[in-house]
Amino acid sequence: MKFFIDxxxxxxxxxxxxxxxxxxxxxxxxxxxxxxxxxxxxxHKHYIEICNLVKGGDISAEVIAxxxxxxxxxxxxxxxxxxQIVAKLPCTEAGIKGIKYLSGKGFKTNCTLVFSLGQALxxxxxxxxxxxxxxxxxxxxxxxxxxxxxxxxxxxxxxxYKTQVLAASIRSTQHIVQCAEVGADVATCPLVTIxxxxxxxxxxxxxxxxxxxxxxxxx
Ligand code: G3P
Numbered sequence: 001m002k003f004f005i006d007x008x009x010x011x012x013x014x015x016x017x018x019x020x021x022x023x024x025x026x027x028x029x030x031x032x033x034x035x036x037x038x039x040x041x042x043x044h045k046h047y048i049e050i051c052n053l054v055k056g057g058d059i060s061a062e063v064i065a066x067x068x069x070x071x072x073x074x075x076x077x078x079x080x081x082x083x084q085i086v087a088k089l090p091c092t093e094a095g096i097k098g099i100k101y102l103s104g105k106g107f108k109t110n111c112t113l114v115f116s117l118g119q120a121l122x123x124x125x126x127x128x129x130x131x132x133x134x135x136x137x138x139x140x141x142x143x144x145x146x147x148x149x150x151x152x153x154x155x156x157x158x159x160x161y162k163t164q165v166l167a168a169s170i171r172s173t174q175h176i177v178q179c180a181e182v183g184a185d186v187a188t189c190p191l192v193t194i195x196x197x198x199x200x201x202x203x204x205x206x207x208x209x210x211x212x213x214x215x216x217x218x219x
Contacts, residue, residue, distance in 0.1 A: 007025070024057035024058035051085065060085075060087075066092070072098055089109060120155065
């Protein structure tokens with residue numbers, strides 16, 4: 001399973017990257033705004049900085065445009081910034097058409113804002129590299145989010161689609177584990193939820209005992 005970090009915060013991306021378990025980054029307009037990055041030029045510089053922090057990783061950069069022609073223009077500008085950029089387009093009619101065009105040109109794409117099996121089917125048919133079901137937002141409205149991830153994984157296996165299932169909008173460490181159990185290819189998560197995987201009281205108490213026993217003999 002690949003781990004992406006779902007943030008545009010450079011310190012958090014650096015920290016996750018230094019842990020040695022990071023395969024990529026996902027951003028969206030809300031996450032860029034949270035970092036206070038204004039204007040196209042600054043946003044482009046920021047994407048390049050992210051790419052340089054995660055060598056070889058997939059870095060999703062989302063288009064703002066909503067009509068097909070503007071989406072393609074914007075996606076091409078983003079893709080030209082760095083070879084690691086993945087163009088992130090929403091699961092709308094224009095977005096699916098854009099993904100079909102860009103994937104046909106050999107570019108990596110991420111179909112975002114996916115909440116149903118039907119949307120995931122369209123994303124795969126369009127040739128998306130990644131499909132992003134929003135686990136947390138479905139959980140927020142009491143919809144079975146893990147069941148959706150599992151059904152997408154099974155559907156892609158059944159038809160042999162190469163599109164990778166990228167579980168997004170992860171709210172908890174348990175979500176990561178549940179997505180892993182049903183075979184999601186990628187989870188994109190906040191740093192705190194990735195670090196949550198480390199936590200176990202028996203690891204902490206076991207380490208304390210080892211260190212205490214070592215000290216008894218070695219001083
Ligand atoms: O990757 C999509 C993600 O950023 C959305 O997360 O927490 O805004 O639902 P959230």
